[in-house]
Amino acid sequence: MKTILLAAAFILAPVGMACAADINETSPVAAAYDWSGLYAGVDVGYAAGKSNLFIAGAGLGGTDVNAPLDPTGFVGGVHIGVNQEMANRLVLGAEADLAYSNVDRVSTFAGAGALLNTELKWSGSARLRAGYAFDRTLPYITAGVAAAKYEVSVITNGPGGTIPVHDETHLGWTVGAGVDHAFTDKWIASVEYRYADFGKKDLSVPLFGPGTVSNVDLKTHNLRVGLSYKF
Template identity: 70%
Template sequence: MKTLLLATAFILAPLGVACAADVTEASPAGYDWSGLYAGVDVGYAAGKSNLFIAGGGIGGATDLNLPLDPDGFIGGIHLGANYQMANRFVIGAEADLMYNNTDGLIPLDAGGGGFSTLLKSELKWSGAARLRAGYAFGRTLPYIAAGVAAAKYEVTAIGGSGAVQIPFHDETHVGWTVGAGIEHAFTDRWIARAEYRYSDFGSQDLSVAAGLPTETSVDLQTHDLRVGLSYKF
């Protein structure tokens, strides 16, 4: 989380200076995308995640590799700044923080005809700090974006009737994100958006296996579809 906040501050600072210096200059003809904005997003995230334990299969003879694949709805806030150049190219930076109702449930093979244990994967929150670039067609702005991303990811083993829960993994993953979208300013202040984003949060060892010689890992990638509404200051 600290990495995400520091990256956001580093990216936004020079853009804020550029926007302030441009206040006294004449705006280009038509709508001007320059300035600060903030807003909200909602959407759907489909995750791809694999849990790997070396020698973790039946009787410890084979490796265990389980697809966890959480999915669900997301919602959160964003804050950013744009600067529109004379040739209508728009550059900017943006940070966001999302609450995730994104989870998955899979049976853990106990090596028999039935399953008594489940693995639950949960994406608790995610966030990103990104650079953006686009080309303004008046009040419509298609753009691409890329940057650093972070997510809090948990994997829990649930036994019996749910009374026994063992945390396998509870870590913050840091990776990268890339995406594309389109915005439309339907008034001078209010801007609607739609966006696709791919994020790769990397791979980490299972928390429960810390200090053990067994090779373990859990990774996470997500595909997001989001819509949002921003207010330009």
């Protein structure tokens, strides 16, 4: 009987050792997503503008004009950027974008018997970004410089027809926040809000002769969704 038990123990010993080794072996852990690298993509969204046309009282009976323009509409464009993820999951980066705009409005030019047509032709920015990675999800903040091509025209019923009075590129700044999500190792979806202040510029053509103080400003609120490819 003892001989049989010793033989069984001798046979089963390697099996037990193998099972123990399997139990003690550490299961491989999936590596966290790495945000570092170059990316590029497209984005679309909606922009609401806040704009005001100011004309001093000279030539208007001493009354200043403050005409709200406020164009709104859709934007769409391209972007390119680069990220660098740190050991503590902080992600720093830079991004540039350029968007074509269908952002416009026709409003009444009160007191002048005419209409004002405004159009944001294009806008772009160059920004820094900073975020914190939750594996494949990256909330971030962003800020930088911004530019926009802005046009204003007066539409009359007389022989003058449409009179362009402003056709300038405005320079300013922008700030915002968003969330990126990598749904594959290469494809990243994003949603972003940005506020931009493009400053104030004098009208290209004075409406009431040389020396009349007249200017127009432009600010926008942008909400965009995007799709990027990470190289």
